[in-house]
Amino acid sequence: METKLQTGLLADPFSKKHDTGPGHPECAARYDAIWKALDKAGLPARTVKLTPHAATEDDVARCHGQGYIASAKQDIANKRSQLRTGDTAIGTHSWDVAMHAVGSAMAAVDSVFEKRTRNALAVVRPPGHHANADRGMGFCIFNNVAVAARYAQHKYGVKNVLIADWDVHHGNGTQDIFYSDGSVYFFSTHQYPWYPGSGLPSESGEGAGAGRTMNCPFPAGSGMQEILGAFQHQLIPTMEQFKPELVLLSAGFDSREGDPLGRFKLTDADFAALTRLTMEIADKHAGGRLVSLLEGGYNLNGVGQAVAAHLTALAG
Numbered sequence: 608m609e610t611k612l613q614t615g616l617l618a619d620p621f622s623k624k625h626d627t628g629p630g631h632p633e634c635a636a637r638y639d640a641i642w643k644a645l646d647k648a649g650l651p652a653r654t655v656k657l658t659p660h661a662a663t664e665d666d667v668a669r670c671h672g673q674g675y676i677a678s679a680k681q682d683i684a685n686k687r688s689q690l691r692t693g694d695t696a697i698g699t700h701s702w703d704v705a706m707h708a709v710g711s712a713m714a715a716v717d718s719v720f721e722k723r724t725r726n727a728l729a730v731v732r733p734p735g736h737h738a739n740a741d742r743g744m745g746f747c748i749f750n751n752v753a754v755a756a757r758y759a760q761h762k763y764g765v766k767n768v769l770i771a772d773w774d775v776h777h778g779n780g781t782q783d784i785f786y787s788d789g790s791v792y793f794f795s796t797h798q799y800p801w802y803p804g805s806g807l808p809s810e811s812g813e814g815a816g817a818g819r820t821m822n823c824p825f826p827a828g829s830g831m832q833e834i835l836g837a838f839q840h841q842l843i844p845t846m847e848q849f850k851p852e853l854v855l856l857s858a859g860f861d862s863r864e865g866d867p868l869g870r871f872k873l874t875d876a877d878f879a880a881l882t883r884l885t886m887e888i889a890d891k892h893a894g895g896r897l898v899s900l901l902e903g904g905y906n907l908n909g910v911g912q913a914v915a916a917h918l919t920a921l922a923g
């Protein structure tokens with residue numbers, strides 16, 4: 608009856624053109640490390656290749672203010688080394704790469720709604736979950752996952768979207784953008800206290816978004832028991848009421864053991880298990896539609912293996 612759709616993979620070496628300068632953890636070598644591990648695991652042959660397209664400023668404006676978009680564009684054109692709004696290193700090509708990252712997230716959304724793939728992973732740079740409407744920070748320029756959620760609502764008419772975020776850092780930007788919006792549920796597991804300092808359970812949304820943000824902070828040293836437990840016992844039951852029509856994942860692998868920017872202890876097998884739990888939610892409520900976007904992950908020896916474990920699970 609139903610043909611079994613494959614998993615989409617969007618990995619574009621153009622992302623390497625975002626040059627953050629010498630010694631920066633969010634570097635082009637991350638892309639190479641990930642691609643090498645995916646290739647070694649035979650994953651490109653087992654997945655559908657997705658092609659990115661550049662987003663427009665109107666796409667980005669679904670989540671970001673015109674003032675911020677203009678200032679980011681100007682900072683890059685003026686060859687500043689950092690965005691004026693915060694700790695995001697930029698280079699000559701960063702505007703094009705950032706627009707491409709947003710466009711990649713949108714292309715992955717298209718592939719699941721057009722039923723070309725069952726689910727999809729986009730290996731994007733720069734990451735996005737720290738960028739809010741008016742401010743880039745934490746290596747992020749535009750909030751890829753947030754724009755993807757708004758794009759899906761706009762283009763495909765879905766209402767409820769879940770964004771789950773297992774990056775070791777709190778996705779403050781995503782939380783801010785949807786804080787008073789009841790249609791996008793934001794769920795995050797993260798280290799606390801840690802950068803950027805937000806993400807307490809008491810931050811749970813306001814107005815129409817009240818109760819539609821769930822933060823699960825855990826101390827340094829946490830791992831499978833805490834994080835898988837939160838997905839299983841907090842997120843899954845909550846989604847029985849919310850019933851997302853699309854599941855988006857801010858897949859940060861700096862929550863892996865040995866990451867220089869985090870102190871969590873997730874293993875590659877744990878990422879596979881977390882992936883399967885998230886797929887359960889997508890299968891039950893969203894026709895399997897799950898789009899995963901790379902956020903952090905800075906251990907060049909580990910991030911590739913973690914992404915390979917994640918994609919292997921996505922590909923079933």
Ligand SMILES: [Zn+2]
Binds near residue numbers: 902
């Ligand atoms: Zn992170």
